[in-house]
Amino acid sequence: MRLLKLSKAFTLMESGPVVLVTTNDGKKNNIMTISWTMVVDFTPRFAMTTGEWNYSFRALRRTRECVIAIPTADMLDKVVxxxxxxxxxxxxxxRFKLTPLPGKIVKAPLIKECLANIECSVVDIVRRHNIVVLDAVAAYVAPDRGEKRTVHAVGDGTFIVDGRRLNRRKLMASKLPAGV
Known part of the structure; x- marks a missing residue:
């Protein structure tokens, strides 16, 4: 094995997929790109890293809601x-020719061009680590969308596109929640 600079270690585990997070501050819609996300629980609960450096964070903190929109590989230049x-x-x-759609529960808009959208409420903001914990309150998919591959940031300006799906459902049956 070759030694890797510790400052590059995060590129080995950079999470994904890259998502677009929409907010509405009561006056206007906005979108931010987030590459640091994770699933916390099957409920479903998610977490993402963001903070004061993102313009949308003020609306997110004040309204305590957002939409996680999942773009596909053909949208990469817009996402960047x-x-x-x-x-x-x-x-x-x-600017990026995206279509805002009204959600059913939150005021932040869905993005029509994305593969999926998840309306979320903020349940916690862990300021020490800039972690926003979210509960999904509604979710939507666009099954007719031709491109379904998502994009994962490496963290160095390069991206990895999803590949072939491998099915191990039978081996994992005891760990999967009912109905999944």
Whole structure:
């Protein structure tokens, strides 16, 4: 094995998929790109890392709701563009030609062009680690969408696209929640 600089260790475990998180501050919609997410529980509960450096964080903290939208590989340039400009001075829906759709429960919009959208409520913000814990309150998929591959950030400006799906459901049956 070859020694890896410790400062690059996170690139070995960078989570995914890269998601778009929408908010609405009561006046306008916004989108931020987030690559550090995780599933916390089957309930479903999620966590993501974000903080004051993201313009959307103020709306997220105040409204305590958002939408996690899951983009696909064909949207990568838009996803990167969204993550490299600020909602403080950019209408990201207009700039990146994305369609906001109303959710059923939260005021933050769904993104029509994404493979899936999850309406969420904030249940905790762990300030010490900039972790936002979310409970899903509604979820939607776009089964007719042609591209279904998601994108995973490596953390160094490169991305990995999902590949072939491998089925081990029978081997894992005892660990899967009912109905999954």
């Amino acid at each position: 563009g969204i993550g490299t400009c600020s909602g403080a001075n950019t209408d990201k829906f207009t």
